[in-house]
Amino acid sequence: MQNNEYDLIVVGTGFASSFFLKKYLSKVGQSKRVLVLERGNLYPHEERLKVKRGEYSAYQKFEEPWENAINNINTEKRWPFTTGYGGCSNCWWGCTPRFMPSDFKMKTLYGIEQDWPVDYNDLDAYYYEAEELMSVSGPEGTPFPRKGKYPLPPHTFSLVDKILHKTYGNQYISQPTARASRSTSSRNSCMASSTCDTCPVNAKFTIENSNIGVYEDHRIELVYGAQVYSLETANDVVRKIYYIKDGKEYKASAEVVALGANPFFNTNILLNAGDKNPLTGRGFGEQLGMQVLIYLDNMSNVGGSTWVNANGYMLYDGAHRKDFAACLMEVSNAPYNIRLERGKWLNIASFRLLFEDLPQDKNYITTTSNKLIPEVNFNGRSEYVLKGIENMKEKLPGILSCLPVEKLKYLDPFPNEGHIIGGTRMSSDPKLGVVDKYMIHHQYRNLFVLGAGAFTTYSASNPTLTLSALSLFAADKTF
Helix, strand or coil: CCCCEEEEEEECCCHHHHHHHHHHHHHCCCCCCEEEEECCCCCCHHHHHHHHCCCCCHHHHHCCCHHHHCEECCCCCCCCCCCCCCHHHHCCCCECCCCCHHHHCHHHHHCCCCCCCCCHHHHHHHHHHHHHHHCCECCCCCCCCCCCCCCECCCCCEHHHHHHHHHHHHHEEECCECECCCCCCCCCCCCCCCCHHHCCCCCECCCCCCCCCCCCCCCEEEEECCEEEEEEEECCEEEEEEEEECCEEEEEEEEEEEECCCHHHHHHHHHHCCCCCCCCCECCECCEEEEEEEEECCCCCCECCCCEEEEECCCCCCHHHHCCCCEEEEEECCCCCCCCCCCCCCCEEEEEEEECCCCCCCCEEECCCCCCCCEEECCCCCHHHHHHHHHHHHHHHHHHHHCCEEEEEECCCCCCCCCCECCCCECCCHHHCCECCCCEECCCCCEEECCHHHCCCCCCCCCHHHHHHHHHHHHHHHC
16 A cells, blocks of 8 residues: 555445546646555456366465455355455456436335335436446337437347337337446356356456556556445545455545445445444345246247347236336347257247345344354345236236247246345435435445445346446436
8 A cells, every 4th residue: 555545445346336436537736645445356357267167277266255355144045245356347247238217216206115215317428438438239119218229239139029010119129238238348148158257258347447548547456455444534535445455454535535345345344433413334135136048839049149138028018016016127138058859849839037126124134243254144035025026927828928938947046046136225305315316324424335235226127237327327417
């Protein structure tokens, strides 16, 4: 560490931190000093590929199993994430739909939970900016308000996709995705290998291949292996940040601090610092996902150019959300989706169905005797999401009536979706949340708590684009 005092200290190098810094650096002077503390280390993409191929890599020592980083009380519920440079950009699968406008107004429209203190129009410009930075591939017609073309053309439809798009129009679209449909200056085009966590052709956007120029900036000092565990506060102001590196204790001061780790670690830092907000760590969770296999009669489902080829919104919006969850359809195009029946190998389609869940106080994050390791308590799903599954099973056969369906086979829900949401929810009223619309802590006014932890409600849509847009929005409006 070159200094003890900084203008800004940022925790983490994932989406939330990196997009926040991208906007911050564009707004402030060249003399600013920024310290970035990354829990993990640089584990380059090419080295991750070696390990995937079963080859030796000296960098593999930097891979921290997520199971070792938290105390997960409910072992049937999994929470996979990666630490290190780029955070979860190294393990995400590149799905980047926007939220629907209704997702921000659940209480006003449906009487469910609370409205967000921001709405779709507040984030619209920052959605465009995030899509440009990620070089998102997508269609011109979308169910959410959007004008013009995406940075890259949409991925191509499979035969099933073509039929459903013809039937439902912009309620069934090529998925907006950060898996490139065409090669860019730093990424190749997607080969639909369905191993997106470590893309074999480097088609997926990551912080490492982003070329966004954040961590090369002369104002940034990046420290690896720095495990932040607490803050020092006085008179409702964060004065110092505490971390451990190589077994030694360190501290640093800044005018402003931004926590950009995942919700588990952000919450752990706040609680260790003495945050008494009763909602800190409460109501975290994620969407529920399950797969349905669609057996087709005398029709081969060929074509498509990426892993999730399309999104279906036919069960997403509507008055039903007063009673049960929205459902987003992700249409899988994995090469291993085959029927083990002679002459029917490709007579199949596979949909992953994502259901929004609700924040529940029974699901919470707390501390342990080890100040570096949070405890994760997930105690179950809401009736709201379970009713959404029942509705889907009732409605899906009619939705798919435009296809020659032999039968539907529903698989058990997945143990995870790879989305950790909530725990530091945003609100206008300090009594209803932890941070405000700019993700500034209601009590500690020089502290940002970034990422999907700030989501007021979950939405059925993938969170990464929205949390990135929120980081751009917060930095733009604050500095």
